[in-house]
Every structure is written in structure tokens, then in C-alpha cells.
Amino acid sequence: MNILPFVRTRRLGKVSVSAVTLAHGGGGKAMKDLVDDVFVAAFDERGEPLEDQARFDLNTLGAHGDRLAFTTDSFVVDPLFFPGGDIGKLAVCGTVNDLAVGGARPLFLSCAVILEEGVAVDLLRRVTRSMAQVANDAGVRIVTGDTKVVPRGACDKIFVTTTGIGMIPVGIDLGVDKACPNDVVLVNGLLGDHGAAILCARGDMALETPIESDCACLHGLISALLAAAPGTRFIRDATRGGIATVLNEIAEASHVSIEIQEERTPIREEVKAFCEILGLDPLYLANEGKIVAVVPAHQADAALAAMRGHPLGAHAAMIGRIGSEIEGRVTMRTTFGGRRIVDMLVGEQLPRIC
């Protein structure tokens, strides 16, 4: 209930200290100032009164589809800012993409942050501005949130959790168990950029590479794909664990085999070289702007054209096919003419000694 709307009038510049302190999590004035000045100012310029919950009109929601999609994800990344993105952009794109790969139209996000005492207010501002910018570009609204401050050392600078709501249009029904023999496997571009960019940005290896994270909101590309190939069986964004992990999940859930072709799998030369040096496999590197889609063969060309027609799909490629050889097995034909198994990754990829 909105008893004293004028109390909520927001003024900027109320936070004058340069670092977050425990008081900013205390629930009192310091906290309110931080929320108003840093979060609300970035996320909600409409000046609506703040409530403890966001409220949605069901009729408006219903106009977008017949099922609600709901997802949540937490983001912890070191460093917070990296070439091609930052934790805020990641937190918005990640959740938007989790909705979009289910065919949903992303609409609303929440944003909860855990701040380490001592984190610079300016840094936080940069993160929230980046979130606001990306959300705005993506046409989604950040409508509710939460802030906690923990003592120094209890977390690493900033952790962000975003939850998202979207609507799935009538008739779209994607599933990881729906792949059939002869379907094709598509990706929308160069793989492994995010994983490589983050590893480079950590700076503890003396490697300078021009690799940028591919972090992006993919719902536009996905709706173009679904319009061109309405028979699409399944879409997933290939984040942690890379495309190898997604392919294994499909093979297992759909009881099929998958074979991909190394020479068709788009990977930037720099990423290849980087992996070569460290003994990593790009198929397992994380992406933040790449999907794997399984499409019936007769719609493959249309799907590919639709993706290539979108700015985030310029390097889209058909990388392989669903088969029926041995259930659950993913293999790769190497450029060299050999064939290897692409298994689930165990633990984290660690660079080899030499």
C-alpha cells in the first residue's frame, strides 16, 4: 500500500561515501539511500512508488502467450569487468537467454545483489548502469530487487542474482528430449569467446589476446529462428561446460547419438591458439551469447538463413547431425579424418603442464 508517496520521491546523489559499508545493508537510511540512488535510479525512471513486490496484470501477460516461463541464476565472475562485458551485463543476458531458449518472450527481471563491505560505490553504479542499459536494449524491465551487505571476505566484491519472467507464445513447445535421427545441429556463431576472454582477463597468465566475451541477449535471434523454423525441437544456450555439455544432454535425454564435424564448428583462430597453448578444449569453454539448436533437416536451411540474417548470427553454422548409432554418444569427426568421443566434462578444465 502506498501511504506516503512523497517519502519515496527520489533524489540522486544521496550516497556520498565512496565505499559500501555494513550500514548499507542495515535496513536503515543508509540502505534506503543506496537503493534509491544506485538501483532505483538506474532501473526505474518512471518514479512509481516502491512496493515489496512487483505486480503484473494477467490480461497483459496473457496477450504474450499461454504459459509463464520463470528462471533464476546467480552470477559470480572474476574480474567484474572484462573485455566485452561485466557482471551486470552477464546477469541480465544470462537470465534473458534462459527464458528465450525455452521460446519465451522475456518481460521482467528481479535483481538481488550481495555486496562485500568496502566495495566502491562507483563500481556498483557502473554495474547497475550496465544492467539498466542491457535490459533497456533487450526490452525487459527490472522491477524488483534486494540488497545485502556482508563483512569483508564473506563474498567476492559483488554477487548478482537475477530472476526472470517471460511468456511462451501459443504453439511453441521445445524440449531436450525431442531430437530425432536426421535432425541437424546448429550454432549461431564462434564458440568459446567468453571462456577465453575471462581466462585472459584474470591476467594470471602472461597472455595478451584480443578476445572479447560474446555476452549478448539472444531472444531476438531466437524468435527469428523460431519464425523461420517452427519445427525446431530444442534450443539451449551453451554457457558453462560449453557446447560439449549441451550436446551430451541432448544425446542422453533424446536417446540419440550426435556427430559433429570439427571443420564446420566455428571457432576463432585466437581462441584455438589460446586453447592450444593452455591445453584446453574450446568445445568445453563457456559462451554467453551462443545457442545450440536442433532443427528438423527440412527446415535447416531456413533456420540457418534466419540466424545469419541476425547480427548475432553472422557466423551461424550447421555443425552436425543427430543419429541413432549408440544412444547418448557424442562424437566429433576431426579435421584430420579421425573420430573422437566428446564426453561430458569432469570438474573444471585445468590447463595442462606442458
Add this chain to the structure above:
Amino acid sequence: MKYVDEFRDGEKARVLISEIETLVASMALPPDRPLYLMEVCGGHTHSIFRYGLEGMLPKEIELVHGPGCPVCVLPMGRVDDCVAIAEDPKVIFTTFGDAMRVPGSKKSLLQAKADGADVRMVYSPMDALDLARRSPEREVVFFGLGFETTMPSTALTILEAESEGIRNFSVFCNHITIVPTIKAILDSPGLQLDGFLGPGHVSMVIGTAPYEFIANFYRKPMVVAGFEPLDILHSIWMLLKQIKDGRAEVENQYARVVPDAGNDPALNAVSRVYELREFFEWRGLGSIDHSGVRLREAYAQYDAERKFTIPNVRIADPKSCQCGEVLKGALKPWQCKVFGTSCTPEAPLGALMVSSEGACAAYYQYGGQRRQAEVV
């Protein structure tokens, strides 16, 4: 990468494979006795799996994945020593990535890190030295491991620390040397090997001369091989030629990188800084004389073994673990009793499951729990 692509040309591979097939066919081998070729180096094992080479070769050739992954031959007791050093609160313990997961008798370095030890992954010993410069109040210990490949860079780092007078840096030296190891394998009873793919990186440092005894004394052919898939196929072809001609020589396929005489500056640094240990314990292979090095007295202040009290307890490998047999080529990884059941990369019992260069992990990752034979 353009340069490298030359060595990954599928067309050239097909030509080589068919030449290998012709050679093998002309040798009239008995059906139940394939040719056993051992690649000594973990980097080769990795490439063989990465490019699916095993499946491309005629079935008369069997590749045996040798002891060349330094992480895989690290005994449990040594990992315990690392953990003991790392748990000292004044220490920052630095190590290469894949050494973090090797099981000790109680925990791995990764688990020690989770329990609060300051363990950090570095990409070279110079990074560790740099950390020491930046953290003067802490003692930075670098876990020096690897064959002659990594030995010079550790030695050069110690020399650099000395010239700068850095005092809070030391090396827990577990470097090992390849030649006595190959000799130990050649001496093991019931050996069935017909030839060796010699390690490319190690040879860059030591050259090819140290392997002459393999050809002269043991009458086994060796070809020092590069790491690209064409290098490996080419080297296999060279080995087969030797076998067919009844020759046993040390040949250098990797001459574009490996000078026959080795690399002088690297060798100088190595001999300045290290001396041979009488014995060194290997995982699965037992103690091999003169197979490890330690720091010379002159560099005692950079020797973690002298700076810290190290438990140095010998821990026997778990009974069910058959790493030794696999390392010597007597068993294929999947024939080990615990492969894929109680020994997996998530919870490795033996060290061959740890590094992606280890034969067991490579089979598990690139061959699945299913046998490689199924793949092609």
C-alpha cells in the same frame, strides 16, 4: 596457426595412413601379435586422442601410452608433502593447473585449497616469482614438476631470484628425468614393446644423443616425434620402416624444433641448479635410480625441502590401482579393475586419471567408459 595447419592436413594424413597400411601388410605379422609402439610423452597421448589417431591406424599397430605425463607419475606421498607445505599459514603455494587434482593420501591440493590453504594456479614459475615480489611478507613456494621440458624454466627462475636477492621464494623440486625412466621400462620383465615415439619437448632441451643406448644396447628403434597429428603419423611410419628394415636407430622426425645436440643455455641452467637424486619414487613404477633431481647446496635457500619440515612419508599406491601395469603397457587402461568404477576423473584413485594427458583420463574423456574399439 597457419603454420600449424600444415601439420593437420587430412589429405596428407590419408596418404600417410595408406603408406602405413602398405608397410604393415608387407611385414606379414602374425595375427595375434600386433606391433606395440610406446609414446613416452603425455603430449603425444593427448594428440592421439584429440585427433582420433588410434582409430585411423591399422589394427596391427597398438599404441601404448607411456609414463610421460609428469602429473601422472607423482606418488601420493609427494602430494601429501605439497599439502603439508601449503597448509603452513605463511605460505602461498603455487602450482600448474593439472597438479591440483592429483590425489594425496588424505587430500589433493584442490581440497587443501577448499579447506583454506592458499594454493594458487600459475602458468609458469616466473609467475610464482612475480607473486613473491608482490607479497614480501609471505613465502611463495613453487611446486616444480615435469621432465626436462619444464626443468630449465624452474632453474632460470631460481637464478633470477638469486640475482635479484629475493628471499621469500622457494621451489619444492620434483623434477624428473626421462632417460632412466625409459631404461626402467626397457628393463621391466616381460616387456613387449617394438619401438618408441620419443618425447618432442624433452628432446628440445636434451637433444637426441641421450637416447642412443635404446638403439645400441636394447636394439629398439626410437623416433623423436612432434606433437601435431601428421608428426605422429609420420613418426609411426618411420618406426615401421626401421622395424621392417631390421634397423634400430634414433631418428629425429621433429628436427624443425629438436636440435640433435640439445639446447645449450637450457642445459647450462639445469646443470648449474640441479643435481641428481640417488633415488626417486614414481607412481606405479616404484623407485628409479637417478631419475629425479634436487637443488644443489649452492641454492639451498631456494629449496623448499630445506626451508620446511616435510613429512616425506612413503605411501603405497592403493592396492586396487594398476597404474604401474598401464604405464608399462602391460594393461590397457580399461583393463584396470577399477577403471571407470571406483576410479574416475571426478574421484581419481590413480594418477593416470588426473591429468588429461594421463592414459586413463584420456580414454575416459575421449573414449568414454566404452572401449576405443567401438568408436570407429
